[in-house]
Structures are given as C-alpha cells and as structure tokens.
Amino acid sequence: MTTLTAVWDRRPRWRLPRAFDAPRWLTIVLCWRVVHLLAMAGALGWALTAPTLEGPARIAALAASAIVLLLDVVGLVGLARGRAVGRSYSLAADYLTFLGAVLFLLHVNRVFVGLDALGETFSRGVPFLLLAVLAWIATGLEERGGVFERIARVGRSVGLLAIGATLLAVGLLPGLATFLVRTAQPLQLGLVVVGLASAYLAWRTFQPDVAQHLGATNQTTRTLDGLLFASPNLLGFAAFFAGPLLFSLFVSLTAWDAFGEPEFLGLDNYVNILALNVGIASGGQSASEVLAAGYSEWFRIGNVVLGARDVLFWRSIRNIVFFTAFALPLSTIPALFLATLLNSKAPGIKVFRAIYFVPSIAGVVAVALIWRQLFDSTIGWLNYLISIVVTWLNAIPGLSITDPRIQWLSDADIALFSLVIVFSWMFIGYNAVLFLAGLQGVDNTLHEAAMLDGANRWQRFRNITLPALKPTTFFVVASTGILTLQLFGENVVLFPTTTPIGAGPQNSTLTPVVYLYEQGFRRFSFGYASAVAWVLFILIFAFTLVQFRRQREDAEG
Amino acid sequence: MAVVTGSNRRRMVERVGLYLALGGFGALMLFPFLVVAFGSLKESSDIFRFPPRMLPYSQDTAEFEGEEAGLFVIDGVQRVLIETIPVGIYAPPDALEATVTAPTAEVERRGGFLDGETVVVDGEEQPLFDVEVDGEIVAMVQLSSTTQGRFAALEDPDDVVGATARTAERVESISPQPENFARVTELQNLDRSLTNTVLVTLLVVGGTVLTSILGGYAFARIQFPGRDAMFLVYIGSIMVPFVILIIPLYQLMVALNWVNSLASLVFPFVFNAYGTFLIRQFFISIPKDLEEAAVIDGASRWKILWRIMVPLSMPAIATLSTFMFLYAWNSFIWPFIVISAGNPDNHVLTVSLQQLGGRAADSPNLILAGVMIAIAVPVTVFVLAQRYFVENVATSGIK
Incomplete structure (x- = not known):
C-alpha cells in the first residue's frame, strides 16, 4: 500500500480545465x-x-x-x-x-468473460506476484530503521517492478491491444464518447x-x-x-422454463408444494384409495395416512428436520464443552484451538471426500475401528456382539446420520472458538464472588456462565441452524450418482436445497424451484426468529 | 503445608484431565487429516488393503530370472510368485468340515459335464465332483474357490511351494508415492483449477476489501440523510440465505452471458454487506481528531480515507481478507451450479474435486491427493495468519 500511495503522490499535478463559468x-x-x-x-x-x-x-x-x-x-x-x-x-x-x-x-x-483467458496465463504471473508480496512485506520493515530502511527502499522498487512484471507476464499488452482493436467499432466508440x-x-x-x-x-x-x-x-x-x-x-408466482416469457400462476406453485391431505386406511386399503386425487402417501401412523401433492418436497422437509435435530445439538453442545476447556491458561492451549479450527477451513468438498474414504464399508477406518472395539468388548465374558459392518453411505436408515457426523465434525471446532470468544467476555468477578459463596463448578457454569453466554449461544445456534437447513454440498459429494443428485439411497438424504437444484437445474422448472426457495427461506427465518425470541425471553425472565 | 500439597496435587490431576480431554478431541479432529495425508501417498493396492493402516507401504521387488518380481516370505524363505492356479475347496456332502483343497483343473464333474450328478446339502441341490484324495476318488461338493499361488524361492528357483496367493505374506516397506499428485493433476486438470481458484480468490478478496473500505467510510464518517436506514437495509441482507438467490442470480448470469465463466464467480461477490459492516465498525472506533488535523490541511475525503483511515485499519482489513479468502476458496454450491457443466478449463478446485470424486471412485489414493492439493493453501494461510481467522470468528459472534 505504501508503495502505491508513494507513486500516487509523485504523479504529475494536472487538472482538468474548468471550461465555462x-x-x-x-x-x-x-x-x-x-x-x-x-x-x-x-x-x-x-x-x-x-x-x-x-x-x-x-x-x-x-x-x-x-x-x-x-x-x-x-x-x-x-x-x-x-x-x-x-x-x-x-x-x-x-x-x-x-x-x-x-x-x-x-x-x-x-x-x-476475459477472466477465463486470464486464468490461462495467470500461472505465469504467480512467481512475480509472490515476489511482489515479499517486497511489500519488506517495505513494512522501514520503521525499524538502520539497515531495514535500505531494505525497505529496495523492496519498494522491487515490488513495483514485480507488479509490472506480473502484469506483463499475464498478458497485459496483448490484452490491451485486443481491447483497443475491439473498441474501434461504432458501438464501442459511441460508448467511449x-x-x-x-x-x-x-x-x-x-x-x-x-x-x-x-x-x-x-x-x-x-x-x-x-x-x-x-x-x-x-x-x-x-x-x-x-x-x-x-x-x-x-x-415463484409463475411457470417458467427459462425460455420465453413466464406464465403467471398466482400462488399455484406454493399450493402444490404445501398441499397435504389426510386419509384413514382401514382394512388394508392402499394410500391411493383413501387420499384425494393427486395426492400420494408421505407417511402413515397406524391407520392414518398423510398424503402430499409433492411427496418429494415433504420428504426433504422431514429429512432436514431430522438432520437439524441431530446435527445442531451435536455441533454446538460439545463445542460449548470444548470452549470451557479451552478457556484456561494452561500452556499449549492455542495449539489445540488451532487444531479444532482446521476442519472448518478445509471446505465442504474436501471434508466430504475425506469422510467418504473413512465411511467405506469394507476398507474404511470407521468400520475397522468399530470392529476392534467390538472384539475388545466380546472379550468380556457373557458379551457377544456381532460386528455391525455399517453401510454408512448405502443404507437408507444410516445415510442421513453419516451426514450428521460429517457436518458436526466440520463445525464443532468453529463453534468452540465462537463460544470461547463469548466466554472470554464473561465477567470474572462474578465467578470469584460465587466461589466465595461456595458454589461448585457446575453451579457456577449453570448460573453465571450460561446466562452471560446467551447472545453468543443465540448466534452460534442461529448461524449453525441456517447452515444445517441449507445442507447441499455434503450430499452432492457423498452421493454423486443418485437421482436426484445428492438424494442418497431411497431419497434418504434429499434436502430442500437438493430438491431445489433438481427442480431448477435438472427439470428447468424455475418458477417451482423459486417457490421452494421461498418456502425454505420462510422456514429459516422462522427458525431464526424462534431462537431470537427464546434469547429475549430468557434475558428478560 | 499438607493442605497446599493437596491442592497442588488436585491441580496436577486437573491439568492431566484437561490435556487428556483436549488431546482426545484433537485426535478426533486430526485423525481424518492424517488418513488423507498418508492416503494420498499410498499406491492403489495399499489403499484397498484391509485392515487399513496409516503409513504408505508397497511390496518390495527383487530380480528373479531376469525380471522384477514382487517378494513374498513363506515360512521364513523369501519367494516370488511364478504362477497362479484356480483351486476349489471341496468336502464330502456328509462331512462338510473335512475340507480338501484341489486345483479345479484336476477335478471333474461326477457323471460328466452335461448331466452331472447332484446331491442335496442343507436343502440346496449342489453338483458333485470327483476329487482325488490319497489316490482314491471321492465324491465331494465345492464349498468355495480361491487362487493358489506357486512360489519359487529367490535363492533356488527349483524350490517351489504352493500357498494361497491372496493371503501370502508380502515383503513390504514404507514407500510414499508422490507421483500421485502429478497423476491426479493430469487426470482432472487440477493445475488449471488451482490457478483459477487463486485468481478468483484474489479478485474477490481485493474487490470486497475495496468496496467495503469505500462503503464503510461512507457509513461511518459521512453524515447524510437516510444513511442509517440505508445501512440497516444493507446489513439486513446478511440475514437472507443464499439459496433464495441461486435461481435469479443464475438467470442474471445467463442474461450477461457469464455462465461457465469465471466472471460469474467474481463480480457478484465483491459487494459484501458483512465486509462493509466490519470495516465501518472499525472506522467508527478510530478517534476523529486524527482526521481533523488533515481536514485543516485541506485534504480531501479521498486522501483522508487512504492516507489516515486505511493504514490504521489494517487489522480489520486482514480479518476481512481471511474471511473472504475462505469464502471464495471453499464456495461450492454456486460454482457447482454456474460452471460445472461447461469448459473444464474454467473450473475451480471445489468443482474439479467434486467431479474427481465421481470419476475416480476406483482410485481413492488419487482423490485424497486431490484433497491435499485443495486444502494445502487454506491450511498454509491459516497457519500464517491464524490470529485473523480467530479474530474474524470472534467479531462475527459479537455482532
């Protein structure tokens, strides 16, 4: 930055003429x-x-x-x-x-769109760019005086040269030439004027x-x-x-396949997405016999059959509610526990904090691919470790457990929980650091006073730490919930071959966003997919509002 | 004195417990990364081995009759595999536990190939075979089949023994396969994806920092009517989940002809409400006297912003940069939608990696090498600038 401003200051002072008064x-x-x-x-x-x-x-x-x-x-x-x-x-x-x-x-x-061409030549500029970064770091040494001042001065010139070299290497000149040639046309010249x-x-x-x-x-x-x-x-x-x-x-109020003009439907899309119907099946009647026309079975409890017009959408809602019900506690409660551990002055604690943070920076695709390897039912580590534990347990007299050999990704009853594991693993550390920031803001004098009153550790946590953490807890729960409700990437990476993509075995991991993608980008029903997006938005908004209300009430009561 | 040592001991126990708990969680977080790091260096046969092991091994080879051959050790003698023959495991139908192993080539169907005799075992009809046992022909059923290997001693080619090929003990040593990285790069064009990702990330980070500085300055320091309402609406957009924008933004990309172009990954994302908010908060915390001196000197707002405010705000800018860096580097859903169908030259790492996961399902070692390439840069940046990452999380929690 200093290099650039220095150059900027040395620019020739020339002002546009102020023609006319x-x-x-x-x-x-x-x-x-x-x-x-x-x-x-x-x-x-x-x-x-x-x-x-x-x-x-x-x-x-x-x-x-x-x-x-x-x-x-x-x-x-x-x-x-x-x-x-x-x-x-x-x-x-x-x-x-x-x-x-x-x-x-x-x-x-x-x-x-010329960025694509830049992507091709960009690698040639990278070494110069790295040099420029190094030179920029060197200019920061100026304040230390002495030799560093000279290093900084050299760094400044080297940095400028390196920036110039980067631009030349990635093809600034041919790019400019192309631009000028293209500009020499009537429309372009008109735009210039x-x-x-x-x-x-x-x-x-x-x-x-x-x-x-x-x-x-x-x-x-x-x-x-x-x-x-x-x-x-x-x-x-x-x-x-x-x-x-x-x-x-x-x-979302139209039927539109992206070609031609959208056809206005009013609220039809929303009605079709949300419509439910209840029937009582007695004496082995099938769902189609007891449900109104156009509805099919979503699920049944005893004799009661609940039907939906869009069964897949309701399936996705059921999946995401289950997913959130498990993933949200699993990625926040252990995080709070971890944060209380991290909130001590013991040496080396920062190393642990850094380690816990790493899964969240690796990115969803990398994390899902890592877990795909661990989940492999024949050669994966997870089943191997489970079978070791099973063998140990079976050494106890009277115990005989069969090795479960879990089909993590192909068993329809398990797949969603595999996603819970991946998600929670990725965000526990991140949430722990969030909680830690909240914990460090808790007033220590309260703790000391409670300690003098003889409160034990749990009492202090329950009555001082938790109430003081309310805003942080709200933020962690709300932001994690917003992420769980929009689950998509993990699905697509772990189940790339199912139809819809990411829906998992027998649609067991079909989430609203997976369904939105299927409707919008596989079936090109953009109107319908937009309506799905708005329904999901309302769901997310309601979730956040409920969390916010709870925080408010607790703070007041 | 006794009381003091008692409390000291308690503190010691607490410390040990703390480190055990932290270490346990740390292992849970690190173990999958170790599997990736070592798995990316394994050869194909090693990664499919059961039970899995951490370090990359490969079979040693030795020269045998002029050719390189894989080494085995059977009963303490180093041997090489010279031939494999299919064998069956047979047993008499009335004594299934008395099994016999015989090469399938030497066994014939009892009663000829076309109308062979059968026998019912456990309610299932099974063919009968003639198997020679100690010079006698016995009628037996086939229980399973496997491959028998014939192994010659390395020192003495005439010393040949038979053993089950699959379970024969291999002579192995640790040998990482760094060429996995080159292979996966070639297979999935990862080098180009990497450059594209770097380019997109740099532009998104730079663009966001620039617009956030300008907007943050307007919202922090320039008093004008409607400013605070405008700011509130702008900040409110953070609450809106991205899914709602997927379809209209995709249509906008279609209209601009940016589908399958890196432009679609950069320009919509350089205007960031969170970034503006972050910079504004930092600007507000800077005392105003610093600028007033410059105003008296007749400096313009532009000059004050770049010469006074920005140099003082480097921590906030660094925090914002790390945030946007992670966001741009790891974003998946949007690139998956706008560019994954098009020219692979315009892919970014997340998209390439997802496709690699689908294509190279039979070479997990290469997938893991790809994962290593993708996470190397974020992890390096994290190690170098850890402070800002953690700060970023902390500030996002305070809002």
Whole structure:
C-alpha cells in the first residue's frame, strides 16, 4: 500500500480545465439534460418493445432506464428553476450514465468473460506476484530503521517492478491491444464518447463553484460525497441482491422454463408444494384409495395416512428436520464443552484451538471426500475401528456382539446420520472458538464472588456462565441452524450418482436445497424451484426468529 | 503445608484431565487429516488393503530370472510368485468340515459335464465332483474357490511351494508415492483449477476489501440523510440465505452471458454487506481528531480515507481478507451450479474435486491427493495468519 500511495503522490499535478463559468455551464447541463432525457425515453421504449430482450434482461433494462429517466426529469425541473436539487439529480444521472457506459463497453468488449483467458496465463504471473508480496512485506520493515530502511527502499522498487512484471507476464499488452482493436467499432466508440462526456459533465458539475452558484448547502455536498463512496455497494446490492430477490419472488408466482416469457400462476406453485391431505386406511386399503386425487402417501401412523401433492418436497422437509435435530445439538453442545476447556491458561492451549479450527477451513468438498474414504464399508477406518472395539468388548465374558459392518453411505436408515457426523465434525471446532470468544467476555468477578459463596463448578457454569453466554449461544445456534437447513454440498459429494443428485439411497438424504437444484437445474422448472426457495427461506427465518425470541425471553425472565 | 500439597496435587490431576480431554478431541479432529495425508501417498493396492493402516507401504521387488518380481516370505524363505492356479475347496456332502483343497483343473464333474450328478446339502441341490484324495476318488461338493499361488524361492528357483496367493505374506516397506499428485493433476486438470481458484480468490478478496473500505467510510464518517436506514437495509441482507438467490442470480448470469465463466464467480461477490459492516465498525472506533488535523490541511475525503483511515485499519482489513479468502476458496454450491457443466478449463478446485470424486471412485489414493492439493493453501494461510481467522470468528459472534 505504501508503495502505491508513494507513486500516487509523485504523479504529475494536472487538472482538468474548468471550461465555462458556473452560470454558462449550467445552461450547457440543462441542454444536455434534455438530450439525455429524450435518449433515456428512447431506451425505455426500446426495452419495452425489443424482441431480442428476454426475461431478466428486459426487466434489468427497463429498471435501469426508468430510474435514470426519473433522475433526468427531476434534474431538469430542478435546474430549470435554479435549485441545488437539480444539480444533485443531474449529477446522479451523469454518474450513472458514465458507469453504465464503462460497464457496457467492458461487457461488449468481453472484458469480464476475459477472466477465463486470464486464468490461462495467470500461472505465469504467480512467481512475480509472490515476489511482489515479499517486497511489500519488506517495505513494512522501514520503521525499524538502520539497515531495514535500505531494505525497505529496495523492496519498494522491487515490488513495483514485480507488479509490472506480473502484469506483463499475464498478458497485459496483448490484452490491451485486443481491447483497443475491439473498441474501434461504432458501438464501442459511441460508448467511449458517451462515457467521457458524462464523466466530464459529472466532474464539472461537481465542482464547488457550480454548487455555490446554486446555493447548495454543506449538507448537499455531504450527501453527494456519501452516496458516491457508498455507490459501489449500493449498486452491487441492487444488481446482485435486491433485484434478483424481487425477480425470484416474481418467478415463484409463475411457470417458467427459462425460455420465453413466464406464465403467471398466482400462488399455484406454493399450493402444490404445501398441499397435504389426510386419509384413514382401514382394512388394508392402499394410500391411493383413501387420499384425494393427486395426492400420494408421505407417511402413515397406524391407520392414518398423510398424503402430499409433492411427496418429494415433504420428504426433504422431514429429512432436514431430522438432520437439524441431530446435527445442531451435536455441533454446538460439545463445542460449548470444548470452549470451557479451552478457556484456561494452561500452556499449549492455542495449539489445540488451532487444531479444532482446521476442519472448518478445509471446505465442504474436501471434508466430504475425506469422510467418504473413512465411511467405506469394507476398507474404511470407521468400520475397522468399530470392529476392534467390538472384539475388545466380546472379550468380556457373557458379551457377544456381532460386528455391525455399517453401510454408512448405502443404507437408507444410516445415510442421513453419516451426514450428521460429517457436518458436526466440520463445525464443532468453529463453534468452540465462537463460544470461547463469548466466554472470554464473561465477567470474572462474578465467578470469584460465587466461589466465595461456595458454589461448585457446575453451579457456577449453570448460573453465571450460561446466562452471560446467551447472545453468543443465540448466534452460534442461529448461524449453525441456517447452515444445517441449507445442507447441499455434503450430499452432492457423498452421493454423486443418485437421482436426484445428492438424494442418497431411497431419497434418504434429499434436502430442500437438493430438491431445489433438481427442480431448477435438472427439470428447468424455475418458477417451482423459486417457490421452494421461498418456502425454505420462510422456514429459516422462522427458525431464526424462534431462537431470537427464546434469547429475549430468557434475558428478560 | 499438607493442605497446599493437596491442592497442588488436585491441580496436577486437573491439568492431566484437561490435556487428556483436549488431546482426545484433537485426535478426533486430526485423525481424518492424517488418513488423507498418508492416503494420498499410498499406491492403489495399499489403499484397498484391509485392515487399513496409516503409513504408505508397497511390496518390495527383487530380480528373479531376469525380471522384477514382487517378494513374498513363506515360512521364513523369501519367494516370488511364478504362477497362479484356480483351486476349489471341496468336502464330502456328509462331512462338510473335512475340507480338501484341489486345483479345479484336476477335478471333474461326477457323471460328466452335461448331466452331472447332484446331491442335496442343507436343502440346496449342489453338483458333485470327483476329487482325488490319497489316490482314491471321492465324491465331494465345492464349498468355495480361491487362487493358489506357486512360489519359487529367490535363492533356488527349483524350490517351489504352493500357498494361497491372496493371503501370502508380502515383503513390504514404507514407500510414499508422490507421483500421485502429478497423476491426479493430469487426470482432472487440477493445475488449471488451482490457478483459477487463486485468481478468483484474489479478485474477490481485493474487490470486497475495496468496496467495503469505500462503503464503510461512507457509513461511518459521512453524515447524510437516510444513511442509517440505508445501512440497516444493507446489513439486513446478511440475514437472507443464499439459496433464495441461486435461481435469479443464475438467470442474471445467463442474461450477461457469464455462465461457465469465471466472471460469474467474481463480480457478484465483491459487494459484501458483512465486509462493509466490519470495516465501518472499525472506522467508527478510530478517534476523529486524527482526521481533523488533515481536514485543516485541506485534504480531501479521498486522501483522508487512504492516507489516515486505511493504514490504521489494517487489522480489520486482514480479518476481512481471511474471511473472504475462505469464502471464495471453499464456495461450492454456486460454482457447482454456474460452471460445472461447461469448459473444464474454467473450473475451480471445489468443482474439479467434486467431479474427481465421481470419476475416480476406483482410485481413492488419487482423490485424497486431490484433497491435499485443495486444502494445502487454506491450511498454509491459516497457519500464517491464524490470529485473523480467530479474530474474524470472534467479531462475527459479537455482532
């Protein structure tokens, strides 16, 4: 960082010319607003009618042009009346136009997908990049003085050279050349012109003299500054979170296979997912005889048959409830116990903390593959260790246990519990470190006072530690629960050959996300899959809310 | 004095108990990694051996009549396998425990091949065979079959004995097979996946840090109307699970033509509410007097941010970097959806590894080598920057 800022400071001081004084400039901006407004109205019309635009592309184009059009209108009216608010909206419109032109230029020149080509050449740059990192570390030594100062100075030049070498090695020059060649086309050149013009317009309008002329307050300046700094996040939020979220809600109300226009269904998807039906089977009647048409058996208790329209979905709900009921306690309660052990001053405790943490950084695919090896029913370690224990136990007179030889991954009654083991193993250590952070915040004086009163260890844990840990416990349980309810990766890695992928033997590990994937990306029922996603979201939200309520009540009561 | 030694002893016992419990859990966490580390160095026959063992072994070889042959030891003599013959285990139908081993080639069906005689044993009809026992032909049923090996002594080729080939004791020594790594890299294009993963991770970490610094500064230091409501909504997005975004985001990738491209793994993920939150909290904790001096000097917000705020916030930036590093390196569900169907050159490690797990089910040693490649970088980074990982967990808990 120091290297970069040093270079930045030594850059030549050259400022863009502020053509025209403020009043004349505002006239220009006003004219430009009119042109811009007409162009945006045209864009909106095109987005409404263009036959080449489909689904999300049309919605995005409509939303973008409508928003900028609105900014244009307010900006135009404001400027015409000589109000500062006109300048703000005008600035916003020009800033967005500039960003839009740049991003669209990069898009049509295929710069974003050019990352794939960079992936091919990137390995050539890695050694230089490592050198740059080393050099950067060396520059940090400057404060130690003496020889280190010289090392830091050398490091700075080496770092700069290494960054340059990295860029050259990964193909900066051919990339730039390709970019320039591609830019020499009418559309691209138009975008360059629009981009440069908007940038200059925005910059010039931003200058203090224009603000002063319109009587803009400090508050306005602050607002513009704030929005400018927050704009990457806000635009990213709109493009990759809020927009998709609304789109998903819309799609969940339609039947859509990603080709053509979605067909509006209202709440039909939700009804089909959730519909249940109860029948009483007497005298050996089959499920189809006692359930309404379109329903099939989900499960039965005695004579009572519970039917569902979408049995697979309800199967996934049952699986995930079972999974959570086991995985959640198994990955949190031992973690709390571990954290109390770790919360001591004994030497070497940090080593253990680090070891417990490792499974959570290995990543779900690696962890699942590791366990697949251990789970192997003939040569796996797990069955081998079990059979050793069984042999030991059988040495006790009167005991004779048969070696279970568990089919961890192919027995439909076991597979879900195998997933519980994998999940819990992965997150116990992580949760222990979370609990440890909470424990270290517990006031020690309370403990000392309780000790003087003769409270034993368990009493102190029950009456002081646990209540003080309430917020941490809420966080651990809520975040782990959110993970368990979204179980997917472990399934796909451990059961890559079942249909649906990840569903395990006889759908015994079919989870809602596995089902969502099957519906969306195997059967291309995007509307239905979106509805499944929203139902799951509501389930997760309800779970979090219940946890939150419990924490509240306990804290108050 | 007696009381003091008593409490000392109690503390000692407690310490031992503590370390036993910690060590037990530690073994539970480490054991699977040891299986991977050693398993990735095993040869194929060794990883399929039962009972499993930790260290990688392979059979010793010796030169026998001009060729390299695997070494066995039978009754203390080093031997090599020269021939295998299929043998059957036979027994008379009325005395099934009196078994006899004979080469299947020397045994014939009683009554000829086409209409051989049968006998009912335990309610099942079984064919009868003529087996020669001590010069006599006896009618027997076949219980099982195996392979008999003929082993010649290494020192004396004429000294040949027979033994069951499968269970004959091999002469083995520890010999790791590092070429597993090269083989799996070639098999699944892991080198390219590794570079792609590094590239994606660097861009996601760098991009998130950049946007979070800018956004965090706006939300921490620039007072403007609607700021706090905006921040609350933005932070609220952390609560929304990613599954809900899978389908619309995939459609957005289709619209942008980013499906099967690394772009789909980078750009949607460089705007992170958690990162903005983390940096904002840190910025708020920095005393304002530091900036005021710079404001008096006429420095712009941009300059204040990069020259004063950012250098002071390196711990928070490091924490955020480790968080995003793990997130980008290990993310699976999204890459599985957007890129696993396309050009394998654009795969990242998690996707390659998942496919390897499906393809190379018959060579677990190679799968484990792939796992080693995938976890090597995160584990190294963890060892080097452990403090920030733990801090990251701690701060995420406090919020």
